[in-house]
Amino acid sequence: MTMQKQDQVDKKLSDMPDETGHFGQYGGIFVPETLMEPLKELKEAYIHYFQEPDFLAELDSDLANYVGRPSPLYYAERWSLELGGAKIYLKREDLNHTGAHKVNNTIGQMLLAKRMGKTRIIAETGAGQHGVATATVAARLGLECVVYMGAEDIQRQALNVYRMKLLGARVVSVGSGSRTLKDALNEAMRDWVTNIDNTFYIIGTAAGPHPYPAMVRDFQAIIGREAKQQIMVHEGRMPDALVACIGGGSNAIGLFYPFVDDMDVSMYGVEAAGHGLETGEHAAPLCAGKPGVLHGNRTYLMEDRHGQIIPTHSVSAGLDYPGVGPEHSWLKDIGRANYVAVSDEEALKGFHDLTLTEGIMPALESSHAIAYVTKLAPTMDKEQIIIMNLSGRGDKDIHTVATLDGIEF
Amino acid sequence: MSRIKSCFAQLKENKRKALVPYVAAGDPNPEITLDLMHAMVQAGADIIELGVPFSDPMADGPVIQKASERALIYGTSLTDVLSVIKQFRETNDSTPIVLMGYLNPIEVMGYEVFAKAASESGVDGVLTVDIPPEEAQVYIPALKQYELDPIFLLSPTTTKERMKLICHYASGFIYYVAVKGVTGTSALDTIEVASRLEMIKEVTDLPIGVGFGIKNAATAVAVGQVSDAVVVGSALVNLVEQNAHALSNAEGNKKIIKEISQVLVSMRSALDA
Numbered sequence: 001m002t003m004q005k006q007d008q009v010d011k012k013l014s015d016m017p018d019e020t021g022h023f024g025q026y027g028g029i030f031v032p033e034t035l036m037e038p039l040k041e042l043k044e045a046y047i048h049y050f051q052e053p054d055f056l057a058e059l060d061s062d063l064a065n066y067v068g069r070p071s072p073l074y075y076a077e078r079w080s081l082e083l084g085g086a087k088i089y090l091k092r093e094d095l096n097h098t099g100a101h102k103v104n105n106t107i108g109q110m111l112l113a114k115r116m117g118k119t120r121i122i123a124e125t126g127a128g129q130h131g132v133a134t135a136t137v138a139a140r141l142g143l144e145c146v147v148y149m150g151a152e153d154i155q156r157q158a159l160n161v162y163r164m165k166l167l168g169a170r171v172v173s174v175g176s177g178s179r180t181l182k183d184a185l186n187e188a189m190r191d192w193v194t195n196i197d198n199t200f201y202i203i204g205t206a207a208g209p210h211p212y213p214a215m216v217r218d219f220q221a222i223i224g225r226e227a228k229q230q231i232m233v234h235e236g237r238m239p240d241a242l243v244a245c246i247g248g249g250s251n252a253i254g255l256f257y258p259f260v261d262d263m264d265v266s267m268y269g270v271e272a273a274g275h276g277l278e279t280g281e282h283a284a285p286l287c288a289g290k291p292g293v294l295h296g297n298r299t300y301l302m303e304d305r306h307g308q309i310i311p312t313h314s315v316s317a318g319l320d321y322p323g324v325g326p327e328h329s330w331l332k333d334i335g336r337a338n339y340v341a342v343s344d345e346e347a348l349k350g351f352h353d354l355t356l357t358e359g360i361m362p363a364l365e366s367s368h369a370i371a372y373v374t375k376l377a378p379t380m381d382k383e384q385i386i387i388m389n390l391s392g393r394g395d396k397d398i399h400t401v402a403t404l405d406g407i408e409f
Numbered sequence: 410m411s412r413i414k415s416c417f418a419q420l421k422e423n424k425r426k427a428l429v430p431y432v433a434a435g436d437p438n439p440e441i442t443l444d445l446m447h448a449m450v451q452a453g454a455d456i457i458e459l460g461v462p463f464s465d466p467m468a469d470g471p472v473i474q475k476a477s478e479r480a481l482i483y484g485t486s487l488t489d490v491l492s493v494i495k496q497f498r499e500t501n502d503s504t505p506i507v508l509m510g511y512l513n514p515i516e517v518m519g520y521e522v523f524a525k526a527a528s529e530s531g532v533d534g535v536l537t538v539d540i541p542p543e544e545a546q547v548y549i550p551a552l553k554q555y556e557l558d559p560i561f562l563l564s565p566t567t568t569k570e571r572m573k574l575i576c577h578y579a580s581g582f583i584y585y586v587a588v589k590g591v592t593g594t595s596a597l598d599t600i601e602v603a604s605r606l607e608m609i610k611e612v613t614d615l616p617i618g619v620g621f622g623i624k625n626a627a628t629a630v631a632v633g634q635v636s637d638a639v640v641v642g643s644a645l646v647n648l649v650e651q652n653a654h655a656l657s658n659a660e661g662n663k664k665i666i667k668e669i670s671q672v673l674v675s676m677r678s679a680l681d682a
């Protein structure tokens with residue numbers, strides 16, 4: 001850890017990843033040979049178009065007119081006063097078209113797909129938010145769209161499955177392995193290997209082989225860039241802390257990245273502790289896992305002592321993933337960001353807290369960030385500022401919440 | 410000389426093609442693997458490719474995915490696989506064994522610890538599907554230090570430039586993946602394969618094996634005309650699946666061994682004809 005810090009004395013943290021897609025020992029490209037060339041083409045396209053004015057102008061215009069950006073930075077006054085500590089600002093990604101931050105990334109990757117001449121779009125999804133965001137942009141461009149989703153998640157997120165179908169996507173149920181997000185990702189990779197000539201794979205989080213972690217981050221970094229400008233307008237100064245939930249880590253890295261070189265801003269990534277870290281039934285690789293290789297990159301994973309990936313649990317389908325984006329693994333090891341975990345129960349309480357105090361119904365994923373803010377804010381001064389990423393809205397989760405509260409419709 | 414090298418040298422002398430069956434270790438139960446390995450040699454296998462079960466077999470089609478799942482019900486680990494090979498070596502010191510699997514179990518064991526243990530157990534080559542040479546700068550020397558051959562895949566999307574890079578690091582043989590797709594895919598185009606192999610032969614003198622999509626004696630012969638080795642996997646694992654739920658393991662295992670042997674015998678005689 002200290003050695004890495006030494007190495008980076010005159011390099012900015014935001015300069016990562018390196019040329020080969022590594023964040024320290026994390027990241028990289030660990031895929032079957034067939035995908036090496038397509039990933040190289042993707043990397044070249046991503047590097048090229050991120051500097052091309054036409055592409056960037058189209059992206060900006062879509063984000064403004066289709067997604068509805070910038071999303072507000074809202075001062076949650078009543079909630080802040082109730083907690084009695086720092087002032088809490090919510091970055092309202094829940095107000096985006098389709099109801100979560102996921103669309104920032106799908107808009108961007110879809111524009112790349114179009115320029116690369118791909119006619120078929122595939123995606124994996126857990127909560128269904130990324131699947132919906134992908135199906136949405138595919139519908140807009142009239143492209144064929146196939147979404148892979150774990151059989152278990154299809155049950156938990158029936159509403160989003162129907163939304164994807166309405167949008168013209170084909171939802172493929174994945175019955176292998178643990179029948180959740182990780183298996184959906186495996187299946188999407190298999191599809192990609194088979195159909196690379198015409199297919200673009202839109203990965204929904206800042207994980208996967210290079211260039212995905214960097215590319216997804218760069219599309220999501222609009223969250224942090226806006227927040228930085230907005231907080232200057234509201235408060236005339238930088239925030240003290242950033243808080244975001246971590247599934248694969250895309251909404252968190254989107255908020256964190258533009259602040260990563262601002263060493264006075266502390267960062268908290270909140271993982272899902274499920275039934276509790278001590279029970280082993282959780283989805284918190286950064287808090288309780290070990291480094292390994294899965295889904296094309298080296299990162300913290302939940303694995304057994306033989307290197308098999310173990311089942312995860314979270315009340316929130318979008319956090320139910322045994323890995324995490326490699327940049328977070330690196331930020332953890334160098335000590336730049338803090339990673340914590342909150343339980344299903346705490347997250348549910350967070351869901352109700354925000355709904356009752358602010359009239360904002362959050363996604364269960366985002367409710368994990370809320371639960372941590374309720375612990376963090378009271379430990380801070382009233383002059384201090386927290387920006388929390390409200391990554392999505394809770395409509396899709398009402399059924400789950402009702403069931404857990406013992407209510408039947 | 411390594412077992413793989415002398416195997417191919419001998420085959421070349423006899424103008425024969427290597428028949429390389431793939432089965433997953435521990436599939437459908439741990440008792441079968443040792444007997445199955447010996448039976449496959451009896452039936453004409455020249456090299457055995459032994460799959461190491463992994464929870465997330467990203468490059469495999471449904472047939473081999475399920476093989477992994479069956480083996481993992483019994484918790485078949487990399488250590489277990491090595492100990493079966495050690496037992497196999499008690500009575501067979503000549504048939505080369507190639508491990509085929511994914512990186513994470515090796516990563517967790519540690520490259521050097523793994524290489525030492527694999528070598529001591531009698532493994533000859535290691536094919537790790539998800540580590541390209543670019544990421545293998547610690548992995549390759551660890552294998553070579555213990556005289557294990559790093560086997561790499563080439564695919565229809567591999568450019569000539571990459572072929573050179575990969576062949577530079579590979580030893581033992583080159584494994585050409587005949588289709589864009591996962592294991593068990595059907596449509597193998599022998600003309601396309603032939604022209605690809607011409608290209609590969611321009612950059613390496615290593616023997617070339619072809620796999621993914623070899624279903625029966627006819628495809629084996631067609632591929633054998635242009636390659637040095639034919640790898641057959643899903644077609645055999647399918648037979649495991651069909652018999653995995655027999656009344657008793659002992660009964661099922663006997664049937665599986667018999668059926669796999671029959672397929673290999675027919676491929677062997679077709680290849681040698």
Ligand SMILES: Cc1ncc(COP(=O)(O)O)c(C=O)c1O
Pocket residue numbers: 100101102126127128129130204205206245246247248249250251252317318319363365366391392393
């Ligand atoms: C609303 C919401 N927040 C967060 C996540 C977690 O993903 P990530 O960590 O990539 O932001 C999801 C995933 O589905 C989501 O739908």
